[in-house]
Amino acid sequence: MAETGAGQDNKGRALAGRLARNRWLLGAGVLAVLAVYFFAGSSAYVLLLALAALAAAAMLPADAERQPADVGAAIEASGLQRLSGEYLAAAVADPLIIFDHSATIVHANAAAFAAFGGLAPGMSLSLKFRAPEMQALLDGILAGEVASDAVDYTEKLPVERTYRVSASTVGHATGLYVLVFKDQSETRRIDRMRADFIANASHELRTPLASIAGFIETLRGPARNDPAARDQFLQIMQNQTGRMARLIDDLLSLSRLEMKPYLGPGTEVDLRQTIDSVIDSLGPLASENGVVIEREFANAPLVVPGDRDELFQVFENLLENACKYGQSGGRVTVSVAGGEDGQQPGFDVTIRDYGPGIAEEHIPRITERFYRVDVENSRAQKGTGLGLSIVKHILTRHNARLSIKSEVGKGAAFTVHLPAR
Amino acid sequence: MQSVHIASAYDEELKFLSKRIAAMGGHAERMVEQAVAALVNVDHGLAQKVIQDDLVLDEGQREIDDKAIIIIARRQPMATDLREIVGAIRISADIERVGDLGKNVAKRVASVDGRQPNSLFRGIEALANLALTQLKEVLDVYASRSVERIGLVRDRDDQIDAMYTSLFRELLTYMMEDPRNITPCTHLLFCAKNIERIGDHATNIAETIYYIVTGDQMPADRPKGDKTDKVVLPGPVPAK
Ligand SMILES: Nc1ncnc2c1ncn2[C@@H]1O[C@H](COP(=O)(O)OP(=O)(O)OP(=O)(O)O)[C@@H](O)[C@H]1O
Ligand SMILES: [Mg+2]
Numbered sequence: 001m002a003e004t005g006a007g008q009d010n011k012g013r014a015l016a017g018r019l020a021r022n023r024w025l026l027g028a029g030v031l032a033v034l035a036v037y038f039f040a041g042s043s044a045y046v047l048l049l050a051l052a053a054l055a056a057a058a059m060l061p062a063d064a065e066r067q068p069a070d071v072g073a074a075i076e077a078s079g080l081q082r083l084s085g086e087y088l089a090a091a092v093a094d095p096l097i098i099f100d101h102s103a104t105i106v107h108a109n110a111a112a113f114a115a116f117g118g119l120a121p122g123m124s125l126s127l128k129f130r131a132p133e134m135q136a137l138l139d140g141i142l143a144g145e146v147a148s149d150a151v152d153y154t155e156k157l158p159v160e161r162t163y164r165v166s167a168s169t170v171g172h173a174t175g176l177y178v179l180v181f182k183d184q185s186e187t188r189r190i191d192r193m194r195a196d197f198i199a200n201a202s203h204e205l206r207t208p209l210a211s212i213a214g215f216i217e218t219l220r221g222p223a224r225n226d227p228a229a230r231d232q233f234l235q236i237m238q239n240q241t242g243r244m245a246r247l248i249d250d251l252l253s254l255s256r257l258e259m260k261p262y263l264g265p266g267t268e269v270d271l272r273q274t275i276d277s278v279i280d281s282l283g284p285l286a287s288e289n290g291v292v293i294e295r296e297f298a299n300a301p302l303v304v305p306g307d308r309d310e311l312f313q314v315f316e317n318l319l320e321n322a323c324k325y326g327q328s329g330g331r332v333t334v335s336v337a338g339g340e341d342g343q344q345p346g347f348d349v350t351i352r353d354y355g356p357g358i359a360e361e362h363i364p365r366i367t368e369r370f371y372r373v374d375v376e377n378s379r380a381q382k383g384t385g386l387g388l389s390i391v392k393h394i395l396t397r398h399n400a401r402l403s404i405k406s407e408v409g410k411g412a413a414f415t416v417h418l419p420a421r
Numbered sequence: 422m423q424s425v426h427i428a429s430a431y432d433e434e435l436k437f438l439s440k441r442i443a444a445m446g447g448h449a450e451r452m453v454e455q456a457v458a459a460l461v462n463v464d465h466g467l468a469q470k471v472i473q474d475d476l477v478l479d480e481g482q483r484e485i486d487d488k489a490i491i492i493i494a495r496r497q498p499m500a501t502d503l504r505e506i507v508g509a510i511r512i513s514a515d516i517e518r519v520g521d522l523g524k525n526v527a528k529r530v531a532s533v534d535g536r537q538p539n540s541l542f543r544g545i546e547a548l549a550n551l552a553l554t555q556l557k558e559v560l561d562v563y564a565s566r567s568v569e570r571i572g573l574v575r576d577r578d579d580q581i582d583a584m585y586t587s588l589f590r591e592l593l594t595y596m597m598e599d600p601r602n603i604t605p606c607t608h609l610l611f612c613a614k615n616i617e618r619i620g621d622h623a624t625n626i627a628e629t630i631y632y633i634v635t636g637d638q639m640p641a642d643r644p645k646g647d648k649t650d651k652v653v654l655p656g657p658v659p660a661k
Contacts, residue, residue: 102436118565126440127564130447156454157554203539361587364580368543 085170095163095181098170099125103138106176115161115181125179129153134165141167141177152184159396162188189259201251204370204384208240243382250386253313254369257393269311271302271347271418275334278315282323289327291353293319297336302347304418310394311418317387318351318414324381326353329411346400346419354411363404367392434492435502438485438509439563445481445516446560448474450553452523453619457549459530460612461542471527478520485513500636508633512563515622515629519556522615522622529608537595537605544588545609549616551581555623562627568634574627581620588613 086107089096095112099105103125113119119128126138133151140149148168155161163181170176215233223229279293286293315334322332337348358366362373370385372378378385388402395402399419406412452471459467489506492498498506555577562570592610595602631639 103440118561118567120565123564124436124440124443127443128561130443130450130560132444132448132451135444135447157550157557360583361590363587364584365544365547365587368540368547371540371543 085176092180094183097125097179099177099179101142101175101177103142112181115183137165137167141169153181154188160189160192161185186259197251197255200369201248204247204251205244208244212237212240239382243384246382247384247386250384250390254386254390254393257310257390257397260397263305263307263397267305267307268303269306269308271304271311271336271349272297272299273301274308274311275315275336275349278312278319279334282316282319285320286323286332289323290330291323291327292331293323294331294333295335296333302336304347305421306398306418310397314391314394314416315349315351317391318416321387322351322353322355322412322414324383325377326355326411328356329354346417348415348417350413350415352411352413357406357408357410357412358404359408360406363406366404367402431492431496434488434496435505438488438492438506441481441485441488442509442512442516443560443564445478445485445513446556446563448477448481449516449519449523450556450560452478452520453526453549453553453556453616456523456526456530457546457616459527460533461546463530463533465530468527468530472524475520475524478517482513482517485509504633504636508629511629512626515625519619519622522619526612526615529612532608533605537602537609541588541591541595541609544584544591545613545616548581548584548588548613551577551584552616552620552623555581555620556626559623559626559630563630566630566634568631571627571631571639574624578620578624581617585613585617 085098089098089107089109092109093111095115096109097105097112097119098107105119105121105123105125107121108119116128126135129135129138131153134153137149137151140146148166150164150166153163153165155163162184164184165179165181167177167179170178215237219230219233223233275297276295279295282293319332319334326332332351332353335350335352337350338345358373362371365371366373367388369389371389372383372385392402395416401417403415403417404412405415452474455467455474456471458464459471489510492506493503496502555574558570558574558577562568562574589610592606592613596606628639631637
């Protein structure tokens, strides 16, 4: 937040400076156009030009002498280069950072502020980008060994991103340098996703497949003429295929989320309406499990930045878990409070059940993929062990957090802290 | 405004220290990342590389110590600058330890065969991610000097402890299930402990930065608490 503020402040100041310097810009521009025009002409014109210049010099000796000198000074000192640099930087969609000979940030465009938290003009680049290859890149370019260079740079945390970073000197002897980050994460992530998907999917699909294969064998052999057993086996097989289908859906939506770790800007959602529709959609499951869902929040709309479908999935997963695993408590409450998470204003949505709860040692782990406290119970509930990992991914994209509180025997409370605008 | 010096060469010397710290930090972050990757994928080549990379950090620490002592002797720095220099010495020592811990994880790759359950490796990866996030945040604060973000670092400390305790339990159950698991699981246990201690060094660094910037000690509200000493497994595990 503060970083973006600083960026804007900077722009404001630059604008003021720009207004003051505009007259020089105009002068410089006119002169440049004239010069190009004349020099582009044929040699006959050069002669004419020389004559004209002589005449001009004769007529306006004082002015003609002063003006070119002034214009030169204006180009050097007015920051013309820096101003147009700022425009250019803003026009570049990739993160771009301009820095000086001591690796201090002079200017960074909005994309850079968005991509790297904690940037600020005046900060040292070599303190911020500490990876060995980035240090080598900066050292090389600042030592003047090369005029431009590029490396591949991967940031692992908070979300994995890979960039092709190129550094180059700006103009001649300006003392300025520029870094441009080209995001290559998508390609890298697709590769990774493919490998991960195959590993996870094959591992998790093997169990139901093996059981189906076993039943088919039995049906063709010993149970061939036993209609009662046949029906029972077919029912089990149907359940297993249902589970496999769900698993594939979950894996796909997880992979999709991992491929696009950033939320599109400017989307908004009414929390209250989203939560209400989740409650409605889970009504059948709740009554099947003998659970009453109690809503504890006002009817007024609560608009937060976010994607409706994704947040729907978050609350759906949490509420579904509460109904399934907290079934013995008989009731589940959903409450919303205006919460302060650190200094960040936002809303806390809490889904609380009164079931068996989760033992302390499992709490930090249950958002991992395929982590299940009780594998048998989760299987019986048709769980895939991916629900909370999807929740966590979506919340990371929303800059939100999940906190889990539970006491064994008293139930569990899952709280989502969603930042307001 | 005490930090305005007459001699700019002095500034350069101070800048050298912080730049060197950042480079060491980046190096340590990379080592830990690769050590954990080597462990999870049982990649002996990568483990070997990490072990060799540790030299760079030893060298870095020595260089910072030497430079810092020369600066103190020659410039007789006061207040802020003195804190900056002493802080650099302390931070580089912590980073060097982080590197050692990473190296130790890498050394254990040879003793783990990758036949342990997947969930264990995922757990260790998740623990390492927490510790590395903490280290990254702390080093980012060193760059930006925004000490108000240090509170978040402490929150993570509790998460790391909880995660470590959970892994500890899981490893213990595997060892009791099958004695053949004891050797590899002991190594994994030490790996987890090493990673957990990386988090502790990150917290130390946070405290040093707080001291450099404010001149005060960070208020001590750390009820030191991983609960491994209290972990007891429920009931005897039936022998197979
Ligand atoms: N409210 C709760 N009370 C007790 N245990 C819970 C609760 N919510 C989740 N858990 C535990 O956390 C585990 C992981 O939950 P998660 O939602 O990720 O997977 P799942 O419910 O098994 O599968 P899925 O949601 O993909 O169908 C569950 O298997 C369950 O053991
Ligand atoms: Mg679930």
